[in-house]
Amino acid sequence: MAEFADKLAAKPLFYQRAYLGSLLPNYVKAGNLEKYYQRLTDFNFLMAKIQHPEFGVQALIDDFNLVDDYEALNHSKYNPEKVKVLNLIKSVFWMSADILERDKTQLAEQLWGRLAHLKTPEIKAILEGVQHQKAVPWLRPFTPCFTPPGSGVLRTLKGHSDSVNVVAVTADGKRAISGSSDTTLKVWDLTTGEELFTLKGHSDSVNAVVVTTDGKRAISSSKDNRIKGWDLTTEKALFTFNLESHTKLVNVVTVTADGNRAIFASRDNTIKVWDLTTGKELFNLTGHTKLINAVAVTADGKRAISGSSDKTIKIWDLTTGKELLTLTGHKKSVKVLAVTADSNLAISGSLDNTLKVWNLTTGNELLTLKGHGKLVKVVAVTADNKRVISGSSDNTFKVWDLTTGKELFTFKGHSESVNAIAVTADGKRAISGSSDNTLKVWNLTT
Template identity: 25%
Template sequence: MSDSPLSPSPLSNVSTPGQFDAVLGGAIAPASGVVLGGLEGLIWRIKTLPADQQPLALPALLTYGEPGLAELVQWLQHDRPSLQKAAYQLLRDRPEAIAQAAIETCCPWPWLEQQAVFTHASGITALSIHPHHPWMASGCRDGTVTLWDLQTEESRWVIDTEDFIHTLTILPGEQLLCGLGRGRSPIHWHLHHGQRVDGAGHVPHGSSTASGQQPDAMDQLAGQGWLDEAIAWQTVDSPPPQLPTVQPQQPKASLKQIASVTLSDRRYLISASKNMIRIWDLRVGREVMILKGHTSLVTAVAVRSDRPWLVSGSEDRTVRLWGLP
């Protein structure tokens, strides 16, 4: 049985009534009658449903092939957010060009919901999210770094750096997690097991494996990660410039500052302001969403550009995952 409140017509003819279609004006529609069958009949019935049932009926449009898909794209432009969101969820994984083009021009950030909360022993100082894998790295004020599985909501490994980690960046091509500590010197750990390595992926003498789960098979990762401005100069092939060693003061958990910003697709600016996250559409110059849930200063944010996933860390000792179900 389908969850849709409507029974779709067969695919053979989108313009004629099916077994479960109604005909207004008689079994054989006269010139003055209206045939409520096929795709047009389905659209009419969706519009006449109660508002809370309309999103549940949209999957029936996909039974009408390309015409139904084109109609679903139109619902993506509806003025009611619940219908926009339902259409987006149906279109985001479709391979057709019309669906992909509609998704690229769509703004899904206003529909984000809190998906999970990851509790830590102290305030969050840095975050990074894998661009292809459901993994997130978090750094704490107590010097620990954790790699989390966002699907199972469990940690893959935990290490104690005995340092204040300012920045974390996942480098998927090298299968590395890169961090910056007090001395602004990059530290690398292998994503698979958390073991300390150098920038080329070699294990230094005397390194130990992180505590936590045992290493298991890892998928071959592809693509390139991004480096934030603080470590944009760091590459495997070129040494970093000589930066002055600074002993930074730990920021106070004030609610009167913007502690972190990041970009998504060069279109959306995400800023951590006070105890909330604000998302701005740079193309139209307006705020599209405010995410609330943290109880203290939000100190770090990170996004995955290929899907509406956002993670935020706070002095309230939690990391929150925001996304669409």
């Protein structure tokens, strides 16, 4: 490998750029898929590309995506076995991007640790080639000791220095916004895994964040009892509300779909509805007897649903400020809530380790979902209203069938509690935030 790298470095820069960059798209356009395949299964090429200052890991992932462009050019279908091999290698780069960006010499270890369990001749040949081309002594895994492709996790996002408490995703599924106990929010590109920018201004832990449906603004709350609005195009703070009317910490914030009203819930057992255009308080909703842990709003903005440590869930009319229904059934505090996109169902998660599904019109309990070993800390629903995703202090998150209540998948990968989950609008990816200071991007189709 060192000999190959030295030879390539000795070539003119235009040659390096052509060899590592422009030749691959040309192979695809010309239908020369064999050359394309050989290049992307050549360990020397892979190492040279991620180590070159003008390219790197993401540029290599983009190379693997070129095969999709080939299919789109109306060529005959490429060999499915070779496409499968390329997708497996691409998955290794996705899953290992945070590691390889810190230490580019770890590629051989990542390939072996994630692919060694596969017995297909193509993969075995690639790994044998890796072994022979690794010029310096290295620790070769004898077993598939790293998370393999297809396990669900696509990428790990690192940057926060403390627990990730909340995550939101823009409607187009291209960006995620995370809030942390390190007092910052970070905006991430979900296509590349890149941290785009950091929003600073809170003086204490960020405990809630929502994004308006147009994807242009984010609204966050913090233990400093301030609500901040952010412009996601300019990275600037738009406004700051000091919530002095609450006598205790505001621990929940949500926003109506039109972005005009915000609902704040406090440990003083009240919920306040604010007009974000005027900064004025519209309603003060009272009725819970203990602190409020969760608030969700229906898509039409007409109802709010709140969950409390008094074990109840309340449904409120946001046009009148009146309480409509009280739902009971959990044995311990209601910790989290989500509402289906059609506004018909609410899903609650509790300290009793269960989730419950409720009919918002009748108030009837429809299902109880059991499986977590510890308290449920976060819940989300896919846009098609078919699946529920829940995260827990047992370090896992689960995917449930909302019609039957059946557990579909359990995802493992975080080393500490899963505190936050957001789902892209197409229902294909979930982004989780954890007390292990990381976010993970997951493939919900596997």
